[in-house]
Amino acid sequence: MTRVTVRYFAGARAAAGVQDESVELPGEPTVADALSAVRDRHGDALARVLTASSFLLDGVAVRDRSAPVPPGALLDVLPPFAGG
Numbered sequence: 001m002t003r004v005t006v007r008y009f010a011g012a013r014a015a016a017g018v019q020d021e022s023v024e025l026p027g028e029p030t031v032a033d034a035l036s037a038v039r040d041r042h043g044d045a046l047a048r049v050l051t052a053s054s055f056l057l058d059g060v061a062v063r064d065r066s067a068p069v070p071p072g073a074l075l076d077v078l079p080p081f082a083g084g
Contacts, residue, residue: 001025002025003024005075009076009079012077015046016077023038028068029069030067030068035050049077050077053077055075057073057075
């Protein structure tokens with residue numbers, strides 16, 4: 001199992017109801033696997049936010065959801081921000 005910490009910001013935090021959480025994933029997981037796991041935990045509200053979000057994997061922007069997630073990784077979920 002691979003343990004990943006998922007950290008939520010702004011609207012993603014509101015949709016998930018938590019600031020961060022640890023997720024255990026089998027095998028050699030990808031970003032898509034991690035997102036699927038948290039979507040299953042938190043339902044439609046978070047699923048909607050995830051479709052528009054950007055992601056950082058250990059501080060590096062990741063657009064390819066098939067990117068591998070190493071053990072102990074930090075995955076940040078960054079929804080679109082409004083303001084000025």
